[in-house]
Amino acid sequence: MNRRAILSIGLVAVAGIAIGCSGQSDEPSGAGGAASAEPGELPVTLEHAYGSTTISETPQRIAAVGIGDTDVLLSLGITPVLVPAWKGSVDTGIGAWAQPSLDGAAGPPVLANAVADFDVEAVAAAAPDLILAVNNAIDEDEYRKLGAIAPTVLHAPDQTDWMLPWQDVTTRIGAAVGRPQAAAERIASVENAFAAARADNPQFAGRSAILVRAMPNDTFRVYSPTSARGQMLTELGFTMPAQLRDRFGDALYTDVSAENLALLEADLLVIDNYDASSERLNALPTFTALDVVRSGRMVGLDAVTSDAVSMPNPLTIPFVVDDLLERISRTSIG
Template sequence: MLSVTFATVAGFALTACGNNDGDAGSGPGAEGGHAEPNAFPVTIDHKFGSTTIEQAPSRIAAVGIGDADVLLALGLTPVLVPVWKGSTDDGIGVWADSSLHGAEPTPLANATTEFDLETIAAAAPDLIIAVNNAIDEELYQQLSGIAPTVLHAADHTDWVLPWQEVTTRIGAAVGLPAQATSEVRRVQDLITSARAENPQFDGKSAALVIRWSDGKLRVFSPEAARAQLLTQLGFMAPPALKDRFAGKLNYELSAENYDLLECDYLLFDNYEKARAEMEAQPSFTNLAVVESGRLISLDPIVSDAVSMPNPLTIPFVLEDFVAKLNQAIAAR
C-alpha cells in the first residue's frame, strides 16, 4: 500500500537526508560532475505540469520500469530501482549488470502497483525519475514532497511511451542531453543494421503473444512496446489481426479464435511457463505456424527485457530475436 501521507513522507525525507552522509551516490555522477556544460537549470514539462531541476543530481531514484536502465546506459547508478514480477528480484536485469557501478541500489518492491513511498524517502534522493509508470496526480504530489520528480509527457499514455523520448527526457533531467541523444542514435543504428542484414524479414508476418493468468492469450499490437522491435525489423502483423487492434495495446484471443494468429512466425512470451496448457489445446497445436516449427519460445529474461524497451534492453532482445528467427528460417 501507499502507506504514508504526504506530510509524513516529506518529514521522513528530511530525516533520511540527514542520515545518509557518506552513502554512495549515483556512480560516476555522485558529485554532480557528470553534467554537460549549461545543462542546468532545466525545466521538464510533464503530464502534471513541470519540474525544474536546479543542479546536477547526485542521488537519483528510479521509479519507472526501465528508467533505471536508461540511467545506467548514461553511466549513472541510481540509489533506488523498481522491481517487477519477473526474472529478477533486485530490479537489475542481466542486460544491465555490466553497467552497474558502486553500491547496489535499493530495490523498490511492487513498483507497478502499490509501492511504498517510505522506501523511496529512505533512499534520500535529490531527483526521482518516474517516467515509465502510471503515476496519478496525488501520487505525483507525494513523490514531489520527497524530491523533484520527472514524469512522462502530457500527450503520452501510461505504459505506451516511445523509448527514444523516454531516453532523451531522462537525459535532460540528469544533465546529459547530448549523451542521451547519442544513445538513441546508437541503438537506432543497431536496429537499422539488423534490418539491413536480414532482408528475409521484410514483408513477413509475425506476432508476439502472452498467456495471461486468466488462461487467454493476448497478442500485442505492432505499436505496443513488446512488439515494436518486430515492426522495426520489417515484420507485419498477422493478416487476420491487422485491423483488430483499433488503438489498443493488445487483442484478446480465446481458443475459438486462435486461427487469427496464423502468420509466418509466432513469438511466445515466457513460453515454458505456458507450454503444458498450450500443448493441451488442439486449436493451438494445430496452427500451421506451430506445426511447422515457426513457434519461437522467449525465455523469462528476454520476456522481461522485451516489455521495457530502452538502450540496454533493445540490443539484448535484438540479438535474441534475430538469432531465433534465423534458426526458425533455417529449420524450414
C-alpha cells in the same frame, strides 16, 4: 566473423561508448552519484500531465521508479539510489542485461511493487534529489506525494502509460539529468544496430509477426505494435498481420480466446515467457494446429528475455536483439 556476431558486438558496446564531443566521462559512478551534466543543459523544464518539473542543477541522488528507467540511467553512466522491482525473473530491479554496468558493485536498494501500490515512504527514505517515474503509470495523487519529496519527472502529457517509444524515454531521462547529447548518442547507436539487423535480414521486411503471452483459461494476449513488447518486432521490420491491425485502438493489447486462435496466424509468432506455459500450450489442440506452429515459425522467449523485451531501452535492446535474431535464425523464415 559473421554479420550477426558483428551486430552483437556493436549492440553490447552501446552501454559503454564514449561521449566524444561532450568531453564527459561515461564511467558509472557509485550509487547515488551522477555523471556531470553537459555544459549549458541545466536548468531544464519538462512538461507532463500534471504540470511541469524543473531540474536546476546536476542531481546527485536519483531514485528510479519507472520500469526500465534504471537501465537508461546506467547507460548514461549514472547509478540510482533506488531501483524499481517488477514481477519477473528477478526481484532485485537489476536485470542480467544491466549487471555489467554495475561493474561488480552491489545493486541499489529496491522499491517493491513498483508497477502497483509502491510505498512512497520507501522512495522518501532513499533521500533523492530527483525522482524518475517516466515509464510508469503514476496518478495525480502519487505524483503530488512524489513531488513533495523531490522534483519528479513523468512521461510527456500527450503519451499513454506503457506505450512510450523507447527513444522518447531515453531522450527525456537524458534531458532530466543534463545529458541530452549522451542520450542522443545512445539512441543513434541502437537505431544504427537495428538498421544493420534489417539490412542483414531483408526477409523480415513486410512479413507479419506478433508477440503474445498465454493467459489463464487458454486466452492469448496479443501486444500492440506500439506497446513496449511490440516495438521490438516493428524495429526489426515486421508488421502486424491484417486480421489484427484494427483490434487495438489505443490499447496495449487485445485478448484472443481459444476458439479464435486462427487470429494468431502470422509469418512469425513470438511467445512471451514460453517456458512458463509450454506444457499447457503443447496440450492445446487449437494452438498446436496453427500453421505458424506446425511450420516451425514460432519462437519462445525465456523468462529473462521476456523481461527485457517488456522494457526496451539502450541496455535491454542489445540483449533482446541478439537473442531474438538467434532464435529466429532457427525458424523457417530465418
